[in-house]
Amino acid sequence: MKEIKKVLIANRGVPAVRVMNTCRDKRIKTVAIYSTPDRLAYHVFLADEAVHIGEAPPHDSYLNMEKIINTALEKKCDAIHPGWGFLAENPNFAEMVEDAGLIWIGPPPRVIRLMGDKIKAKKIAQRANVPAIPALLKVKSVDDILEWMKEEEIEFPIMIKAAAGGGGKGMVRVENKEELSIAFEKAKSEAKKSFGDDTLLVEKYIKGGRHIEVQVCADKHGHIVHLYERECTIQRRNQKILEEAPSPSIDEDLRQEICFTAVRLMREIGYYSAGTVEFLLDPQTKRFYFLEVNTRLQVEHGVTELITGLDIVSLMFDIAEGKELPFNQDDIYPNRHAIEVRINAEDPKTFNPSFGTITRLEIPQGPGIRVASGVYEGADVPPYYDSLIMLVMSAGADRNEAIRVMDRALSRGLRVEGVKTIAPLLLSIIRHPEFIAGNFSTRFIEEHFQELLAMFKEKTADDEVLKIAQYVAEISVLGPQNWM
Template identity: 40%
Template sequence: MKKLLVANRGEIAVRIMRSATEAGIATVAVHAEDDAGSLHVREADEAIPLAGAGTAAYLSIEELIAAAQRAGADAIHPGYGFLSENARFARACAATGIVFVGPEPETLDLFGDKARSRAHARLCGAALPEGTDEPVTIEEARAFFDRLGNGAAVMLKAIAGGGGRGMRPVERREDLDAAFARCAAEAESSFGSGALYIERLLPHARHIEVQVVGDGSGAVAHLWDRECSLQRARQKIVEWAPADALPPATRSALLDAAVRMASEARLRSLATVEFLVASDGDDWAFIEVNPRLQVEHTVTEEVTGLDLVRLQLAISDGATLADLGLEQASVPAPRGCALQVRVNMETMTADGARPAAGTIVRFAQPGGVAFASIRSDARDIAPACAMIPCSPN
């Protein structure tokens, strides 16, 4: 790998470029018209403008491939968000002889379909919340809710979902129809598909995730766990590693389940396997797999001393886990703990709730802070805030 195009912007583009530069790989930035002055553009060895402004500019597969070819880049790293889990993008890279720094398209297809992902987890012996492995109609959702009995609640989820979008808890049967319609509309807007599945809601559960890495041969190692139970409207606000106060048997079960699912899928690159754990720490259930670099990868790096982006680059360049000294017995145990805090810009009512739908919220500036990643190395704080346009409501 000689030259890497980073198909993203903001702090994650800067983060990827730093590891690429340290590995002796030249970097290429792309930017929308309104991002020409952004830090990631200045950090790269060269930059190529994209047509248009805002997020849409980073979603054109054809233009990104053309930019890589124009720059002579032999690899593309998608970062997170945007096209990072898009199997069509991965296939387009392969078709033009460009390395996609991430999992194979078939892996993205599998884990990008949440119903298929549930079925895969079941075949691998992982515990699952009671729910469906196929898209449901509103009639089927009503029937599922009714079967659960009094006092139960459900979670509606987008089949193609991620990032907390296209999800809604429903605690009262009479709220199901409206929630289903809103959830489907949000999923259609965010992912191009309004298909939903339904699960029993597990209240008061902790949200634990396991970082895994594989080389495509079936060899997979876990890089321990993180916790992201502190959330706001199903968006992660605080992440820490390792997860604290997990019973050893539960931690072992989660790590084993994550490795098994990734190995059976022949994972190449990084993925995060997410679970719910009951408040007593004993019962647990699989949620989903995110086959990409996560926002919160930094806390795993801090406690293991591993550069996860550097690992991605090496594996995409043909290295095996054995080459990298990452067979499971060689993975370092976590040292200390690390915390990532995100700044969530929104307007709240006096009781802490979000404003009602349709409320107009005005910001003093046209941009808002998406999140801030705080790490122990002071040099990382400067580029840690990514500015993105805020929705007017």
């Protein structure tokens, strides 16, 4: 396999910047792509070279497969890294990259295709003896669902999902029989709109379920290891906003079982590169069920890096070059606790996107804090793309210490002005007694929303003090003013 000396990063914002930082460590030259509204974006400044790829709509720019590959060839790149989102889990793109003679930094295209179909993925998981949630695959009508519930003795609530789904889209929870037909049509139209495929499946809904995912790394020589698990239970609209590692929901025996189950499944499908197996844990029975395989780098990989000391992006490059993993399972031993929050440019009360210019930006610093930012002070947050502008991570000797460090990062270290962010909500979550005690499910935000809102601090005394200090500083520098 040839050495990667130059790579095109087929992404923008936080994921592009994250990959570029590792490339700088590895002395790999980077080529950024950008759309018209992103011409002054942070990832454009950070790259060695940057190429305009198209207009604002993703279809014309970050999803324009032919143009991205032609750019990589023109710039004499050896490889393409897709980051996460956009084309990261598109098997056609991965195949096109390899057909063009470029190295695809990710898993084999056939595995991406296989795991992208939730129905096929479930069947493979069952074949590998991985427990799956009781489900009805390929649902044609509401009557199919009612018949299945009767036969399998399944009660409401249930979950209707898009078979081609991901990122929380095309998922509808149904509480009773009366809601069923409306929910069915809603899931069908969402699936068609988001994925161009309205195939649905139905699953038993696990009450109080918790999301546990296992980070796996495998090389092309058959070596496969897990880097332990992450807890991704705190979500809004089925999308994660807070993740931590290790999970506070499981004990050591369950940890070993869930991690080795993930490795078994990845071996069964012939996986290489970095990837994640997602499970849903039923806290009542302590049983876990297979959800899906994410065939890419995850947004939350940073917490695993903090507890293991590894660079997962660097490993992806090494694996793509054909190198063997430089460690065995026994060499990996997590010795810290880490938490990550996603700073999205959204109104924390309504989750409506907030876009505009960042007029002021202070980034958290100090011991135990790591920040992956996709913006800078003065940068524009355009309305066309994902609202993620920054990841803030904290690490400590144990969970309580990681929470304390995150509290400092969000309450003292982070200031974003010009756009709204969900930082006030995140601070309320990590200060909530139920979160601190480790009592939460995927419905935590829904169930505690009013309490969380009530904990928001709109303006602090510090803001007033800063204004006075600024006023005093101006007077002392400029001298008495004629309006005085």
